[in-house]
Amino acid sequence: ETGVTQTPRHLVMGMTNKKSLKCEQHLGHNAMYWYKQSAKKPLELMFVYNFKEQTENNSVPSRFSPECPNSSHLFLHLHTLQPEDSALYLCASSQESAASNEKLFFGSGTQLSVL
Amino acid sequence: AQKITQTQPGMFVQEKEAVTLDCTYDTSDQSYGLFWYKQPSSGEMIFLIYQGSYDEQNATEGRYSLNFQKARKSANLVISASQLGDSAMYFCAMRGKAGTALIFGKGTTLSVSS
Numbered sequence: 001e002t003g004v005t006q007t008p009r010h011l012v013m014g015m016t017n018k019k020s021l022k023c024e025q026h027l028g029h030n031a032m033y034w035y036k037q038s039a040k041k042p043l044e045l046m047f048v049y050n051f052k053e054q055t056e057n058n059s060v061p062s063r064f065s066p067e068c069p070n071s072s073h074l075f076l077h078l079h080t081l082q083p084e085d086s087a088l089y090l091c092a093s094s095q096e097s098a099a100s101n102e103k104l105f106f107g108s109g110t111q112l113s114v115l
Numbered sequence: 116a117q118k119i120t121q122t123q124p125g126m127f128v129q130e131k132e133a134v135t136l137d138c139t140y141d142t143s144d145q146s147y148g149l150f151w152y153k154q155p156s157s158g159e160m161i162f163l164i165y166q167g168s169y170d171e172q173n174a175t176e177g178r179y180s181l182n183f184q185k186a187r188k189s190a191n192l193v194i195s196a197s198q199l200g201d202s203a204m205y206f207c208a209m210r211g212k213a214g215t216a217l218i219f220g221k222g223t224t225l226s227v228s229s
Contacts, residue, residue, distance in 0.1 A: 033216075042119070043206070043219040056216060088158060100148040100210045101167055104217055106160035 003027045006091050006107035013081065014115055021076040021110045023091030031097035032074040033104065034066060037088040049074060050097045081114045088112070117142045119207050119220035127226050128197045135182070136192040136223045138207030144168075147211045149190040151181065154204040154222070163205075166190060197227045 004025045013019050025032065034046040048056035049068040063085075065077040074091055088111050092104040118141040128134040140149065151163040166174045166181045174181045182191040194201060207220045 040221070042221045045216045045218070048216060058216075090158075090160065092160070097216075100144075100146055100212065100215075101165060102148075102210070103150060103162050103165055104160075105162070106152075109158040111158070 003105050004091060004093055004107035006089075006110050008110060009108065010111045010113075012113045012115065013078070015081060015083070017081075018077070018079040020078065021089055021091075021112075023074040023076075023107055025072055025074075025091075025093040025105070027093055027105060029093040029095050029105070030071050031094045031102075032068060032071070033092040033094075033097075034074065034076055035090040035092065037090055037109070039087075043090065046076075048097055055097060078112075081112075083114050086112055086114045117144075117209060117211050117215070117218055119209055119218055121207055121220035121223050123223045124221075125224045125226065127228065130199060130227060130229050131196050133193060133195045134197055134225065136194070136205050136207075136225065138190045138192065138220060140188050140190060140207070140209050142188075142209065142211050144211035144215075147209055149181070149183070150208040150210070150217070151179070151190075151192045152206045152208060152219075153201075154206065156203070160206070164192070194225075197225075199227050199229060201225060202227045 031050045036044045047066045067075040088109045090109045091107045094102045147168045149166045152160045164176045180193045204222045206222045210217045
């Protein structure tokens with residue numbers, strides 16, 4: 001079993017749909033992250049949660065709504081997305097979010113296509 | 116502002132050869148960490164190696180080593196004895212002072228041929 005599991009692996013949705021991405025980590029970490037990876041662009045940090053509290057929102061549009069019910073689970077709720085939101089969405093976790101030497105463990109991502 | 120620059124969109128190397136992937140960074144923080152990740156076609160980001168700004172020795176992890184030149188603000192990844200399985204996207208990343216996020220460069224695609 002991998003340390004960070006993301007479901008679904010692939011998702012196709014229309015602009016009026018509502019869907020959710022799920023991330024679960026089995027590493028006992030306290031911090032979880034959402035990153036967006038678009039073609040030919042660096043990974044963009046979206047949200048950071050530390051001990052279930054959101055500590056960073058990187059100016060993400062409100063059509064993306066994160067939820068962190070506990071330190072092991074992270075969701076990204078999607079509604080009324082745009083075609084330019086099509087990307088690979090990566091979840092990551094770390095022991096905690098503050099230290100400069102803290103490495104992140106990533107899931108395999110959800111490849112999202114918005115039609 | 117912090118920034119990571121990877122100037123090589125793609126690199127090609129033959130099996131068993133060594134390859135260097137370039138990374139330069141910009142930060143005003145005195146304490147920071149530098150990371151390299153590998154992303155195969157499966158999508159998962161795999162941690163390879165870490166270098167702290169105060170570490171005097173270059174980091175090494177098996178076939179991976181990090182050529183850290185602090186004055187030049189560069190943190191190049193060296194892969195020795197390339198293997199076909201090394202074909203992937205490689206990302207350089209940095210985290211600055213406590214509480215700041217891990218930021219990534221645009222990546223370099225490495226292709227290893229037999």
